[in-house]
Amino acid sequence: MASRVVIRAERAPGEKRVAATPESVRKLRGSGLEVRVETGAGRHAGIPDASYLAAGADVEARSALTAGDVFVHVRPLSVEEVRALPGGVLTVGTADPFQHPDVVKASAVTGVTAFALDLLPRISRAQSMDVLSSQALIAGYRCALIAADAFERMFPMTMTAAGTLAPARVLVLGAGVAGLQAIATAKRLGGVVSAYDVRSSSAEEVRSVGGTFLTLDLESADAGGGYARELGEERSQRQRELLTPHVEAADIIITTAAVPGRAAPRLITSAMMTGMRAGSVVVDLAAESGGNVEASVPGERVPFAVDGGTVTVIGIRDVHSELAVDASKLLAMNVANFVAVLTVNGSIDPDFSDELVSGSCLTRGGAIVHPRLADLLAEEVSS
Structure with missing residues (x-):
């Protein structure tokens, strides 16, 4: 039977x-x-x-x-x-x-x-x-579109007789399947994209989809099998210090970092965001699992106060259901x-x-x- x-x-x-x-x-x-x-x-x-x-x-x-x-x-x-x-x-x-x-x-x-x-x-x-990879692909693509929709400027550089519009500077943190898809999508939209991952082995993958890999003065955290190992608090703090100037320089940030079986690593604190420009956008794909971004709330768009206005922080929730x-x-x-x-x-x-x-x-x-x-x-x- x-x-x-x-x-x-x-x-x-x-x-x-x-x-x-x-x-x-x-x-x-x-x-x-x-x-x-x-x-x-x-x-x-x-x-x-x-x-x-x-x-x-x-x-x-x-x-x-x-x-x-x-x-x-x-x-x-x-x-x-x-x-x-x-x-x-x-x-x-x-x-x-x-x-x-x-x-x-x-x-x-x-x-x-x-x-x-x-x-x-x-x-x-x-x-x-x-299933993790297939759904991450969907999520990374959608995160880039959500960021573009919330950003009140164009992505690509545009040259006209009335002047030149600078391209959006996009920073993607986490270069797994979701991160790589976010990089590729932001690049197709015309953004200038840089990315960071604790796994140094991901550098070539980032470059293959059009991103610039950020090399920080930190030891790689490759755990094998495409995964990253969890960082200790001291090293996590050093990582945040080294990322801060890149965070402040970005117009759009998309975070996708995850450690299997653990809460999402905290990559961006509220203190790191105080130097960002008003009108910038932060999209946290990991909001439901603890959040890469301290200021994110799952399913909500939170205005984060900075000089001259606010940064929009978007905590992703049910992103797969949008597609x-x-x-x-x-x-x-x-x-x-x-x-x-x-x-x-x-x-x-x-x-x-x-x-x-x-x-x-x-x-x-x-x-x-x-x-x-x-x-x-x-x-x-x-x-």
Whole structure:
């Protein structure tokens, strides 16, 4: 008997993405799986129920939607949602487990086998399932457009008979997928773009998309696998001191820095911003995870007082939902590609000797099995 994959409409306020598209349904059906989609699940992403039906899915009202073998989701589930799932079900989606340990504990107690796509090992086989990269690409692009919309000047240098308009000076902090996309988009808009990342290995990538890499007098913090390691407080303070003149010189700043499993690093303090020019714009992509910018508030535009006026500080929230059609298209295929790895002849049968499977598994058999998370929670108990 074929295993069933269930896709519900997302419950989080403001979330417009969906974990399946007609294309991903065809992918799942091609693996021999049954697919059930909640009525209206794709409406905010421009996907009518008829399109799911044409792709081979069953579409059911929420009241009639029975639990399947695999439950896929976009946002991390809540404790209440996990407790409502039957024991033995598999969940696949983003989990942000270090920020939601109670959900992980509830998954273990309920007997759910939970997979976190945001913990996939960074290996070549995982590229088609890399939800962090696909969604970061969307976010970086959108951040540059948000900055341009809030900036009360043009981006490109323009020469006219009436005079010359100087180009916008853009500073991007963090050169992962989101940062690189922000650099490329700001460059296409005509800005003069510079960027900094604690990983010196990112310098060539910054240059490849048209940015100038800032070299500070600091040791690189490469942690391998494309990640950065967390900086100590002394070094973080030195980094802020060296960044201050670049912050003051920028018309637009976009921050995208993150450390997996930790709160976002504080890159810009309020004191650093006092020397910025009135009319400048700061966009903090990391606002929801603690904030790279001290003055940012998730989902709000905050006026920060400087000489002559204010700087607009924008704390990003639900940015992917602003481009829900494309964000859903990429995310849904990430999900379908991972579920295909769990599938053998139409049945869900995870091979835990596969590093993709074991490396992304949070809970199994009533226990928390991800080593990093298990160690962290054990430390919390002992302290």
